[in-house]
Amino acid sequence: MTDPAIIAHRGFAGVAPENTLGAMEAAAALEETTMLELDVQPAADGTPVVFHDDRLEGRRDGRPITDETGIVWETPLETIQSAQVLGTEQTVPTLEAVLAAVPARVGVNVELKNPGTSMLFPGETLDDETLTQQRSKWDPFVERVLEDCGAFDGEVLFSSFCEAAIASLHTNAPEYAAAPLVWDDLEAGIETARRYDCAAIHPPRNAITGIGMVTTAYAGFDGSEPTIDILEIAHDEGRAINVWTVETWHQFEALRAAGVDGIIAEYPGLGSWGSEERAP
Ligand code: G3P
Ligand code: MG
Secondary structure (H helix, E strand, O other), rough: OOOOOOEEOOOOOOOOOOHHHHHHHHOOOOOEEEEEEEEEEEEEOOEEEEEOOOOOOOOOOEEEEEOOOHHHOOOHHHHHHOOEEOHHHHHHHHHHHHHHHHHOOOOOEEEEEEOOOOOOOOOOOOOHHHHHHHHHHHHHHHHHHHHHOOOOOOOOEEEOOOOHHHHHHHHHOOOOEEEEOOOOHHHHHHHHHHHHOEEEEEHHHOOOOOHHHHHOOEOOOOOOOOOOOHHHHHHOOOOOOOOEEEHHHHHHHHHHOOOOOOOOOOOOOOHHHHOOOOOO
């Protein structure tokens, strides 16, 4: 069995200021890193910026993320770019800047977070009318993201919790690999992957059947055993399974043994920590 690909979550957010240029460069410099996962959403002028939360102040452990406030997609690009990530020398980067800094040896997993509004129908499959409505929001943003990605020589894998984002990619850039992100509805993830012939599916870590201690409550799951084996189904259909977000060696080891293809990891070196070690 081959070892899973290591996808650095927000640039190994467990040890670096998440989604910053510095995090991406540091994660890319590690031999183990296969891909960098990052979150994109538009600034007020539509420019894709790399940031996770809806609001620039955000919240991590009760503290704000940056020294700016306001909703990302209502904030001018210049303000976002000058937003200082608190406790660091880092600012909030554009997608273009990150892709220009990252060597093509590592790929990027670009998570399409929202198209300039709060996240739309995460983890759900949509009826035709809703899909059409949502596409009108997603298509212009996806177009901007594709422009930036066109300048990157490495591998690009898109993912999103929103079906309409995956649909937009399928229409506008079928040459790129894409993956629905799953929250709690495994069937919806499989259905979306089938509808748009996705290369992969990205379920939360405890959605993988039979992995014992990994099945504590996480994401939309309550900790009970999943009702379907998404790994087996995906593999039967020729799709990869990349699992988010992996934080301990025990999780890593169980998922590796189960045969997942990719681990979206919070920390570097997880696979070699050993059973006695814990997250720093
Ligand atoms: O792409 C996997 C993971 O990043 C999804 O959740 O909230 O960390 O973007 P989140
Ligand atoms: Mg993400």
